[in-house]
Amino acid sequence: MWTEQREQVAAHLLGQFHRLAEEIKASANGVSNVFLVASGGTWAGMISLKYLLDRQSPVPVYHVQAEEFLANVPPLVGRGSLVFVTSYGGTSAGIEAARHCADAGATVLGMAGDASSPLYSICQECVTIDAPIGGFLMDATALVFNLFGYTLLDALNGSNDHAPHLDVVRRSPEVIRHVREEADETARQIAENVADLDIVYLVASGPNYGVAYSGAMCLFEESLWRHASSRQAGEFFHGTLEIVTPDFPILTFIGEDETRPLSERVVRFAERFSPQSLVVDTRDLTLPGVPQDLRAVLSPALLGSIMSRIGEHLASFTGHDLLERRYMWGKEDY
Structure with missing residues (x-):
């Protein structure tokens, strides 16, 4: 059951990613900083995304735990910020962080458990996992973080250098x-x-x-x-x-x-x-x-x-x- 579910979730997420990609490309010219905000498993999953972006991003990238984000809101968040928020189980801190960033004028993209999550309506674009809460889905979500990272790097640098990387991830x-x-x-x-x-x-x-x-x-x-x-x-x-x-x-x-x-x-x-x-x-x-x-x-x-x-x-x-x-x-x- 778990193997089949994991494959379905991965295919489902990859099939939706084009929506995030279009928003990333549309907003890239005005991006001055990037914030990755999450809690728990998806915060951990974003470690690989932060590592990837730090190697080549021309703008600073911040990886912040959602509750800590709300306790000490970074003053840099605002117009020019691209914020990626995940809230798989409907975590209230992630949702509130997304709402704050949107109100501050940032471009907010997300990954939510399903379309009923408030995160889905807050974000300019949001993909959904649509799987039972509790499944350890780090392999599936890691693919989204890979696609996000390589798409953003090419958009920020005005290149197509990571086309081979994106192809590998799509076939993964x-x-x-x-x-x-x-x-x-x-x-x-x-x-x-x-x-x-x-x-x-x-x-x-x-x-x-x-x-x-x-x-x-x-x-x-x-x-x-x-x-x-x-x-x-x-x-x-x-x-x-x-x-x-x-x-x-x-x-x-x-x-x-x-x-x-x-x-x-x-x-x-x-x-x-x-x-x-x-x-x-x-x-x-x-x-x-x-x-x-x-x-x-x-x-x-x-x-x-x-x-x-x-x-x-x-x-x-x-x-x-x-x-x-x-x-x-x-x-x-x-």
């Missing part, structure tokens, strides 16, 4: 399906290895750190009620290394971007001191039809897909339904 649902099948046994083994552990540490670097962050918070904690913590690979050596022991569980996600050596360093250290070191590496994937120089483009989506499969196997091992919640979805007023 088939690649992701292949990856889920190819990496399924690896995902099952990882799930089996961590099923009885008290806590798991998830590590990644650069554009892939969002996979570790959302995997720990949204999948392990929120969906599986299991303790987990995420670490940026570079930060691992500024504290975490001191608590590594033979029973210390480390799950490292490695992509093929410039920050790969940071994650490889963590793996080398972990393998020396802990037999609980586990690794998911996109270099082990075949990725049919993806040129070698563009493999890194899809790393967050690919790693997110494998992370979701680990979660599905964990649900089977533990007997915990991924959609079960204690406090969310109206059960408690908080």
Whole structure:
């Protein structure tokens, strides 16, 4: 069920993206800054988008958690701002942030759970996920962030340099399906290895750190009620290394971007001191039809897909339904 749903969501989002693309191109000439605003899993997913834009954007890009945005509204937001807001589950902070930006004269684009969300009517353009709340959909949403980033870079720079990248992303649902099948046994083994552990540490670097962050918070904690913590690979050596022991569980996600050596360093250290070191590496994937120089483009989506499969196997091992919640979805007023 989850594999089919994930493919449907990815195809659905990619099919809508042309609306965002048209608005991006129409507003690009007047853009003086870019704000990426979200909470939870989509805030984590935007880490890869921020990384992508920072490399080539001619204007500053700010990645802000939605509640913090409202607590300390950036004075730069206004006419000339391009704001991308996501609110998958109808998060009130994201909606209020979008409303503030629109009132300030910014161009506001969005990604909402469905068309009934207030975010949908606030934004100039908004795509919708239209899937049950609770599914770990980082692979599908990562594709939207990829399309957004490459489209915006070409619009801001007046170029068509990223046409090959956009083509790879548009064709990626088939690649992701292949990856889920190819990496399924690896995902099952990882799930089996961590099923009885008290806590798991998830590590990644650069554009892939969002996979570790959302995997720990949204999948392990929120969906599986299991303790987990995420670490940026570079930060691992500024504290975490001191608590590594033979029973210390480390799950490292490695992509093929410039920050790969940071994650490889963590793996080398972990393998020396802990037999609980586990690794998911996109270099082990075949990725049919993806040129070698563009493999890194899809790393967050690919790693997110494998992370979701680990979660599905964990649900089977533990007997915990991924959609079960204690406090969310109206059960408690908080």
